[in-house]
Amino acid sequence: MIGISFTTATLAARKRIALVAHDHCKGFLLDWAERHTSELSQHNLCATGTTGLLLSQRLGLPIESMISGPLGGDQQVGAQIAEQRVDMLVFFWDPFEPQPHDPDIKALLRVAAVWNIPVACNECSADFMLSSPLMSQPHEHRIPDYNAYLKGRV
Numbered sequence: 001m002i003g004i005s006f007t008t009a010t011l012a013a014r015k016r017i018a019l020v021a022h023d024h025c026k027g028f029l030l031d032w033a034e035r036h037t038s039e040l041s042q043h044n045l046c047a048t049g050t051t052g053l054l055l056s057q058r059l060g061l062p063i064e065s066m067i068s069g070p071l072g073g074d075q076q077v078g079a080q081i082a083e084q085r086v087d088m089l090v091f092f093w094d095p096f097e098p099q100p101h102d103p104d105i106k107a108l109l110r111v112a113a114v115w116n117i118p119v120a121c122n123e124c125s126a127d128f129m130l131s132s133p134l135m136s137q138p139h140e141h142r143i144p145d146y147n148a149y150l151k152g153r154v
């Protein structure tokens, strides 16, 4: 990580959580989210297009839906992570099936790592993440220092 310096930012107690699932994993995400409706209702939710529509029908919670993943939704979520407008990512990606938008998926997971946000890739990690006491507290985390980065570039 040559050339990158870091600073800190605070994730608010009320988080903005992005929810995403590939087709064969959507059932797992819907069941998981239904089990955790009351915890999820304490936060702001967004999702890629199809996932968001299914979740809003199942949970009855407001969910901001982006475009469907293969049409650019992963990139929209990634952009919001880079803008620090998404605090956590629950992404049940399919380990068994190639996806036509694989570069977008890699980019989303990469930008989540860059901005040091919590990511859950399956039900078990999502259970651990959602049961953390940090879910209901502000939490300071390390992020790239963009101003310092830019200064070093010119």
Ligand SMILES: O=C(CO)COP(=O)(O)O
Residues within 6 Å of the ligand: 020, 021, 022, 023, 047, 048, 049, 050, 051, 052, 067, 068, 069, 070, 073, 074, 105
């Ligand atoms: O493809 C996806 C994530 O890579 C998810 O998109 P949908 O929620 O529109 O199915």
